[in-house]
Amino acid sequence: xxxxxxxxxxxxxxxxxxxxxxxxxxxxxxxxxxxxxxxxxxxxxxxxxxxxxxxxxxxxxxxxxxxxxxxxxxxxxxxxxxxxxxxxxxxxxxxxxxxxxxxxxxxxxxxxxxxxxxxxxxxxxxxxxxxxxxxxxxxxxxxx
Amino acid sequence: xxxxxxxxxxxxxxxxxxxxxxxxxxxxxxxxxxxxxxxxxxxxxxxxxxxxxxxxxxxxxxxxxxxxxxxxxxxxxxxxxxxxxxxxxxxxxxxxxxxxxxxxxxxxxxxxxxxxxxxxxxxxxxxxxxxxxxxxxxxxxxxxxxxxxxxxxxxxxxxxxxxxxxxxxxxxxxxxxxxxxxxxxxxxxxxxxxxxxxxxxxxxxxxxxxxxxxxxxxxxxxxxxxxxxxxxxxxxxxxxxxxxxxxxxxxxxxxxxxxxxxxxxxxxxxxxxxxxxxxxxxxxxxxxxxxxxxxxxxxxxxxxxxxxxxxxxxxxxxxxxxxxxxxxxxxxxxxxxxxxxxxxxxxxxxxxxxxxxxxxxxxxxxxxxxxxxxxxxxxxxxxxxxxxxxxxxxxxxxxxxxxxxxxxxxxxxxxxxxxxxxxxxxxxxxxxx
Numbered sequence: 044x045x046x047x048x049x050x051x052x053x054x055x056x057x058x059x060x061x062x063x064x065x066x067x068x069x070x071x072x073x074x075x076x077x078x079x080x081x082x083x084x085x086x087x088x089x090x091x092x093x094x095x096x097x098x099x100x101x102x103x104x105x106x107x108x109x110x111x112x113x114x115x116x117x118x119x120x121x122x123x124x125x126x127x128x129x130x131x132x133x134x135x136x137x138x139x140x141x142x143x144x145x146x147x148x149x150x151x152x153x154x155x156x157x158x159x160x161x162x163x164x165x166x167x168x169x170x171x172x173x174x175x176x177x178x179x180x181x182x183x184x185x186x187x
Numbered sequence: 188x189x190x191x192x193x194x195x196x197x198x199x200x201x202x203x204x205x206x207x208x209x210x211x212x213x214x215x216x217x218x219x220x221x222x223x224x225x226x227x228x229x230x231x232x233x234x235x236x237x238x239x240x241x242x243x244x245x246x247x248x249x250x251x252x253x254x255x256x257x258x259x260x261x262x263x264x265x266x267x268x269x270x271x272x273x274x275x276x277x278x279x280x281x282x283x284x285x286x287x288x289x290x291x292x293x294x295x296x297x298x299x300x301x302x303x304x305x306x307x308x309x310x311x312x313x314x315x316x317x318x319x320x321x322x323x324x325x326x327x328x329x330x331x332x333x334x335x336x337x338x339x340x341x342x343x344x345x346x347x348x349x350x351x352x353x354x355x356x357x358x359x360x361x362x363x364x365x366x367x368x369x370x371x372x373x374x375x376x377x378x379x380x381x382x383x384x385x386x387x388x389x390x391x392x393x394x395x396x397x398x399x400x401x402x403x404x405x406x407x408x409x410x411x412x413x414x415x416x417x418x419x420x421x422x423x424x425x426x427x428x429x430x431x432x433x434x435x436x437x438x439x440x441x442x443x444x445x446x447x448x449x450x451x452x453x454x455x456x457x458x459x460x461x462x463x464x465x466x467x468x469x470x471x472x473x474x475x476x477x478x479x480x481x482x483x484x485x486x487x488x489x490x491x492x493x494x495x496x497x498x499x500x501x502x503x504x505x506x507x508x509x510x511x512x513x514x515x516x517x518x519x520x521x522x523x524x525x526x527x528x529x530x531x532x533x534x535x536x537x538x539x540x541x542x543x544x545x546x547x548x549x550x551x552x553x554x555x556x557x558x559x560x561x562x563x564x565x566x567x568x569x570x571x572x573x574x575x576x577x578x579x580x581x582x583x584x585x586x587x588x589x590x591x592x593x594x595x596x597x598x599x600x601x602x603x604x605x606x607x608x609x610x611x612x613x614x615x616x617x618x619x620x
Binding site: 052 | 563564565568569570571572575576579597599600601602603
């Protein structure tokens, strides 16, 4: 059960990120999570949104280069050691993380959500399932 | 002993060649008059009818075609036959605005492949050779042209297309490829990779290479020849006329023989448009004598070179063209090195980029800087920062190999490169000299 993350190519200069958020704002796209990867010249904005189809359409209509990538969204208890428990699974199962970022839910204030990109999404998903940790679906994302 | 693919044509006497060209030109002008309304209108505006064209000496009466005409006529305006008779298209990169889409009938493909087979034989290839075609395949004409020529010759053809350098080298070694066809900048890159792998010329089975589709220097030729232990041959062509093989080098390597039974060449003064005598530098103009689907008449290539009809000791009688210098009005001098935007464009195409670029030249602390800005495309974009940085690095290396000077490569957002009147501004020179 993976979810779709949108990655957007941005030049590394003032105003480019805002030009993207302006497009999303105009269409009422709700962002759940955002992470930025940057180099000297360019950056990649990674977003989790409520409506992936709509967001992809408005971005490409406005000449942004955007791609979707499968990532895992895992619910962890928002308590000390919550993330560690999750990462123990990956360490034990020898799963390599490419990147990860976190967000908090609006409804469930005692939960945190980790967006995880691994080199093999399907394998990581199988391993997580065995542990009983909750993986969120696209539908869940729109409703938290 | 010099060998030819079509000896009766390649060594035809000058008189016979002129008779052949006269006959074909008359036929072709009638074909165009009857089938290409766009060009017929141009002829009518110039007050010329097919009756005015009796021999090739009358060609100066005919109007020129330019890239601008092809853009106006895009996509079907220059089509010389019913679409049902066409079997393929190829297309230019569209760097200067709209793409040129060239149509081919089976006859057009046949004559093009003959031209490429002539080039292969002139470079020493036989049906027993293994010809690796490392030009790109697809809309670009490079791969298809040499691939077809190699088939005609009956050589074993290895259609690797461009890229995947490790695999290219593996095939060269494992299949004992003897002839390599690619762009000179890619040949340089392959040679470097082979050297890094510790391969000496003795380990490399190649004996000849046919390198074209971009401007290259004698220095580059010597470097490639030395590092791979091969003889390197130049080839010339353009999509508008079919593709590579319009002209090619023989063993003498004193200019490229134009396949003038199919392509009639003239040199004109680009300002006055007067036809210039042999051995005088000017703009190269071609008339395709046989092409049915995309019949170019007096097409201005914008390539600057000379023509010579002096006898060549290879036995071929066809007129020779000197290596084009590129477009003289485009040349930049950066750190003392001549740079044509077209060279950078070629590298971009080789590396799989869309040729949407801008060159920015500046002078920082008395030293010239060169930056190449390239628009990112959806095909190239990945979510992985490392992969994009590697692409940037590869492109920098390829530009360095082509130009001999280093450039900074910046990937920019789509459509961010300034365009004026539909044409991208390719060069920004900020130097105050």
